[in-house]
Amino acid sequence: MAAPMTKTKLSKSEKKINKKLNRSQQLIFKQDKIETKTVASNVLCVYNGGLDVGVCQESVYKLFKEYGEINEIIMIPQKAYCFVCYQNEKDSERACDALTGHNMTADGQDCKLNIFYVSQVPPSIGPTSTIPPGLILLKDFISEEKEDELLKYVEWDEGTEQDFKLRKVKHYGYEFNYAVNSVDPIKPLVQGIPDVCHGFLHKAKDLSVINYIPDQLTISQYQPGQGILSHADTVGAFKDGIMLLSLGSQVLMEFRHPKGEHLSLLLPPRSLLVMTGESRYIWSHGITPRKTDIIPSEDGQFTPTKRGIHTSFTFRKLAINKGSVENSVSSDHDGKEAICLPHTEEEARTLEQQHVHQVYEEIADHFSSTRHSPWPQIVDFLKEQPPGSIMADIGCGNGKYLGINKMIYSIGSDRSFGLVKICQQRCFEALVSDVLSIPLRCNICDVCICIAVIHHLSTKERRFGAVQELLRILRPGGKVLIYVWALEQERHKVKSKYLKQQKYLKQQKNGNSVNSDKESPQNVILENVSATDKSSTVESNPTSQTLQECGQLSLEDGHQNYETGNKNINIHVNRTEFKDQDMFVPWQLRNNHGNNDKKPKDCNIEVAPTYHRFYHVFKQGELEELCTLAGNCDIVKSYYDQGNWCVILQKIS
Amino acid sequence: MKLLTHNMLSSNFVKGVTKGFPLKIMASKIEEKEVDFNPEFISRMIAKLDWPALYTAAGDIKKAEGLPETITENYESNEDFLKIAHNLLLQVEIIEGDLICPETGRKFPITNGIPNMLLHEDEVTGDK
Numbered sequence: 001m002a003a004p005m006t007k008t009k010l011s012k013s014e015k016k017i018n019k020k021l022n023r024s025q026q027l028i029f030k031q032d033k034i035e036t037k038t039v040a041s042n043v044l045c046v047y048n049g050g051l052d053v054g055v056c057q058e059s060v061y062k063l064f065k066e067y068g069e070i071n072e073i074i075m076i077p078q079k080a081y082c083f084v085c086y087q088n089e090k091d092s093e094r095a096c097d098a099l100t101g102h103n104m105t106a107d108g109q110d111c112k113l114n115i116f117y118v119s120q121v122p123p124s125i126g127p128t129s130t131i132p133p134g135l136i137l138l139k140d141f142i143s144e145e146k147e148d149e150l151l152k153y154v155e156w157d158e159g160t161e162q163d164f165k166l167r168k169v170k171h172y173g174y175e176f177n178y179a180v181n182s183v184d185p186i187k188p189l190v191q192g193i194p195d196v197c198h199g200f201l202h203k204a205k206d207l208s209v210i211n212y213i214p215d216q217l218t219i220s221q222y223q224p225g226q227g228i229l230s231h232a233d234t235v236g237a238f239k240d241g242i243m244l245l246s247l248g249s250q251v252l253m254e255f256r257h258p259k260g261e262h263l264s265l266l267l268p269p270r271s272l273l274v275m276t277g278e279s280r281y282i283w284s285h286g287i288t289p290r291k292t293d294i295i296p297s298e299d300g301q302f303t304p305t306k307r308g309i310h311t312s313f314t315f316r317k318l319a320i321n322k323g324s325v326e327n328s329v330s331s332d333h334d335g336k337e338a339i340c341l342p343h344t345e346e347e348a349r350t351l352e353q354q355h356v357h358q359v360y361e362e363i364a365d366h367f368s369s370t371r372h373s374p375w376p377q378i379v380d381f382l383k384e385q386p387p388g389s390i391m392a393d394i395g396c397g398n399g400k401y402l403g404i405n406k407m408i409y410s411i412g413s414d415r416s417f418g419l420v421k422i423c424q425q426r427c428f429e430a431l432v433s434d435v436l437s438i439p440l441r442c443n444i445c446d447v448c449i450c451i452a453v454i455h456h457l458s459t460k461e462r463r464f465g466a467v468q469e470l471l472r473i474l475r476p477g478g479k480v481l482i483y484v485w486a487l488e489q490e491r492h493k494v495k496s497k498y499l500k501q502q503k504y505l506k507q508q509k510n511g512n513s514v515n516s517d518k519e520s521p522q523n524v525i526l527e528n529v530s531a532t533d534k535s536s537t538v539e540s541n542p543t544s545q546t547l548q549e550c551g552q553l554s555l556e557d558g559h560q561n562y563e564t565g566n567k568n569i570n571i572h573v574n575r576t577e578f579k580d581q582d583m584f585v586p587w588q589l590r591n592n593h594g595n596n597d598k599k600p601k602d603c604n605i606e607v608a609p610t611y612h613r614f615y616h617v618f619k620q621g622e623l624e625e626l627c628t629l630a631g632n633c634d635i636v637k638s639y640y641d642q643g644n645w646c647v648i649l650q651k652i653s
Numbered sequence: 654m655k656l657l658t659h660n661m662l663s664s665n666f667v668k669g670v671t672k673g674f675p676l677k678i679m680a681s682k683i684e685e686k687e688v689d690f691n692p693e694f695i696s697r698m699i700a701k702l703d704w705p706a707l708y709t710a711a712g713d714i715k716k717a718e719g720l721p722e723t724i725t726e727n728y729e730s731n732e733d734f735l736k737i738a739h740n741l742l743l744q745v746e747i748i749e750g751d752l753i754c755p756e757t758g759r760k761f762p763i764t765n766g767i768p769n770m771l772l773h774e775d776e777v778t779g780d781k
Contacts, residue, residue: 388698388700415771424765431662431770439662441674
């Protein structure tokens, strides 16, 4: 069935197949504006071989690889078809002939494949028309001569570069440590940024796309089919304005917002990409390991174009000062940040809604999977409660303290439906409620615990309210155990478990910040900035916004326009000491849950959004002060446990 | 949700509500789950709970049959009574339905056995 428009006489069954084929072709034309070709091409549209009918990429690959080398299989969400791009037309033709009418089993049902040739693939998987705010692409930033010069420079001697599975890399200025995604500022490399780069770096500075000359360079080289996982450069380690010079082959760069938005931008050779503001701090970027890119041709069609060797020069400016490596939250902002501490009750609720409740809802399963071991001192407290006690665990999470003492009656409460559901599945009594409105009678509990909850409240009034609410439900003489995260993560020269877990850093790819460089132009693409033309102007996209205006991470509903002089909330770098009491603490989601979209082995792109949880970490004595303020209680015990401040209160009357 | 839990619940966090107890139960799905009988434990619970509220709740879900309106004297040694209480307090589970605030009529849904006691944004007072 190579050519469906054949004029020879057809049998009945052939006619039937042709009819179906025509219908599929019309549908694809209608939905995606893709025209079919009557002569063989190396791109096949495989109808009934798509995600929507339950076919996965792996099974398409297994079936079609028998007929020749496949460059790419393009699966499109919610479509009944996929595209198979062969290296050459002959293989494509053989596959088309052999597999048309083939029965593929998906979800227990047989799908008869309809296959035909197309000249292009749909634009939805090519570059998108919009790009993340703060992103600047300067096309033809360097000349071809310069490109050659730079490429010669990276003809690496064997053994001087790191050979990754996915790419080759080499560092200048400072060694980039992939274990912590940062550099060690007290150990500069002998070789600084090569002189050959100075010309265009100064040009970038003159154009005001950056405010400083970078001091760290990573050169990466990608063979066709290699890529880099989606990531954002570590917040604390580097300043705003990460520059990426592309050499050799074009490559499609994918940008992902933590909320799920996905944009793609084609990086042509000799172009300079500058990531500033939101595009640098909030969006993550990566390169899908592919052998082709989908590129719009001059006539506006989208066609797969082979990827050659792509070399990128990534320039960064260190944000860390010598001697302050651990406190690497960038403190050199110019005070322009998106989120401030709330002033009103309403703002506080909005902040907590977005940066506590919604986050726990999103991460419930992953969070729960990391919270299995109960803390010994909390277990001891629960075990010493007399049989027949009534216990409320306010902020019970996945319920790990609800089954500790079988001789007491335990009720859990949490703000997260996802976490309460986990408690329910574990056969614990649990309900969804707020710590400031606990739906329990006054004086009903013999004992309460409230572990790692109050530090999520964003004003002192609310934290005070929570302690009062806990005391309200306690009977006179009843006890409550409260744990909050401590500002002090090191006591008596002993680091808390939290700080010690350095291995965690390996998994921590992102730390985002919300500061923006207001001087930088936002979201622009410039054509033909010639290598010598320093007078080029950079125009700002009028639809783009500053980070503060766009408010992706800020309080919505018009609350983002704060007066000056407000206190900003910074983003904490995991496994470091806290710089401030009010912080956003990133949670890197690992999305290996329920991902049944199987892909060929060399195509393991990963999207792992980072969520920011609000925390008010308590300084020594603050928790006790709050409890004293609440009154009607004695502080029975107060202690420090692995980076937490803890109190046991006894209600007086 | 077990009736023992229900006995401790209150809607006193709703604006204008003073007592908010007991919450009326409107159940559309009830299950019974086997729980080991522990007379000592159940005796201790009975001592703590509000019996009239349990009696009303049992009536709400039509399980009041055989249940005395007031606590039987010397119930600690009355195994029949304790078994009835055990079943009602720990084995009966409200899976689907509503909890209704006795003062305002505000409904709190129970879904998959989980009561949702959160207020909507417009119900939360700003001066807490």
